[in-house]
Amino acid sequence: MRDQPSDVPPVAAADPAVAPEPDLAPEPDLAHHGDAEVGVGLIDLAVNVRQAPPPAWLAEPIAATLTDLARYPDPTAARAAVAARHRRPPNEVLLTAGAAEGFVLIAQALRGIRRPVVVHPQFTEPEAALRAAGHTVERVLLDPADGFRLDASRVPADADLVMIGNPTNPTSVLHPAETVAALARPGRVLVVDEAFADTTGGHSGEPESLAERRDLPGLLVVRSLTKTWGLAGLRIGYLLGAPELLSRLAAVQPLWAVSTPALAAAAACATPVAVSAERAIAVDLAADRDHLVARLASIPGVRVAGRPASAFVLVHLPGATRVRAALRDRGWAVRRGDTFPGLGPDWLRLAVRDRNTTDAFVEVLREIMEA
Structure with missing residues (x-):
């Protein structure tokens, strides 16, 4: 664990091209990571590590x-x-x-x-x-x-x-x-x-x-x-x-x-064997990601940011703090977005999983959003 100095230097914003921190915005918790969201009995959509045993x-x-x-x-x-x-x-x-x-x-x-x-x-x-x-x-x-x-x-x-x-x-x-x-x-x-x-x-x-x-x-x-x-x-x-x-x-x-x-x-x-396997995994991942994005788009109020290209997607939704807590109560762990500079409390990050997991998650998310 990295030691945290008591006299952490401030974040500078002296140049007009560098965005200043909003006056009332709390400083993001840079030490927070997705593994902190995971708990016993929770389905993990918070950590961006592929969940499969090594070949x-x-x-x-x-x-x-x-x-x-x-x-x-x-x-x-x-x-x-x-x-x-x-x-x-x-x-x-x-x-x-x-x-x-x-x-x-x-x-x-x-x-x-x-x-x-x-x-x-x-x-x-x-x-x-x-x-x-x-x-x-x-x-x-x-x-x-x-x-x-x-x-x-x-x-x-x-x-x-x-x-x-x-x-x-x-x-x-x-x-x-x-x-x-x-x-x-x-x-x-x-x-x-x-x-x-x-x-x-x-x-x-x-x-x-x-x-x-x-x-x-x-x-x-x-x-x-x-x-x-x-x-x-x-x-x-x-x-x-x-x-x-x-x-x-x-x-x-x-x-x-x-x-x-x-x-x-x-x-x-x-090795060449690894590189070939890696590329095949990326192909499957892209299909699973497209499925997740399409399912999320069917929920009013949920917006996927940009054009996702990796093993996770970033979503904006109103009341994300409440939604994250409700998802946790229903057995799902997702990554809060407000610890990333430039985001706020209405952002969540979701790891891409297989389609069955995605479908089950989206139905729970839909119920929470409609409640």
């Missing part, structure tokens, strides 16, 4: 490491496998204990940053890690009326650190790769959180990913293996970027930060 090609290499835990972890093979997947040399890969550790390393290693900007709404850990490291953070808030579309012109030109998710959690918006790439420039570190990139492309791969771009100055791509493969408890992710930048992050990373079982998972998930 044999993944489970068996992980299990095989359990007889060899006396040795310290060696990341060499896993780093090489991940690098090969993204057509990079191994020194452009830094393995981490989940994507969340990557944000902490960035915040700790780049203490010379003068003007860090986080594009919201997005996963709150990047900003939380920056603030915990003493940075004063500015926010660019994307417009829900515009489908939370990225407007690169709103990012201050002199921002020397910019963080954005693609696809973005919680909005499920997938920004065009070139729009995100246009944020890169000399003297700036551009951090793109692609934790859900493998949910977006289906058989065509990941069309908006920057994971193979080696020409963009200061680019850091953050990836996670915990979502699609149900490995949140194992903690495995990685960063992709220039060697000199990754070496700064590695210098503040604890020794042996990634366990031997997690390294085995990283290597297995980089």
Whole structure:
């Protein structure tokens, strides 16, 4: 658990392009995550992790490491496998204990940053890690009326650190790769959180990913293996970027930060078999997501934000706080939206599940909305 400093730096909003916090709005709880919504007996639509056991090609290499835990972890093979997947040399890969550790390393290693900007709404850990490291953070808030579309012109030109998710959690918006790439420039570190990139492309791969771009100055791509493969408890992710930048992050990373079982998972998930399976899962996910969106559209007062492209959807509905509590009473856990900067109490995030689960959920939601 990350220590919370008592003197958390304020959120700055000195630039007209950076939205100030409303005077009466409470500061969002950046430490709140979907797992806090889940409880015994509740059907989980709050956590964006695929709920399926690891396939044999993944489970068996992980299990095989359990007889060899006396040795310290060696990341060499896993780093090489991940690098090969993204057509990079191994020194452009830094393995981490989940994507969340990557944000902490960035915040700790780049203490010379003068003007860090986080594009919201997005996963709150990047900003939380920056603030915990003493940075004063500015926010660019994307417009829900515009489908939370990225407007690169709103990012201050002199921002020397910019963080954005693609696809973005919680909005499920997938920004065009070139729009995100246009944020890169000399003297700036551009951090793109692609934790859900493998949910977006289906058989065509990941069309908006920057994971193979080696020409963009200061680019850091953050990836996670915990979502699609149900490995949140194992903690495995990685960063992709220039060697000199990754070496700064590695210098503040604890020794042996990634366990031997997690390294085995990283290597297995980089194989052609894994990539093929991942794309097939993304195809099925898209169909399940379309079904969820269509069913939600049948309920008066429920609006799905933007054009969802990932393993979750963001919905706006009146009285979402009451609805969330009523859903919980009926056995359903959903993710509140008001802890994400740029959203408010009338937003909920829903994980995409199979069609039977969706149909059952929608009927309960309809009854609550009509009550």
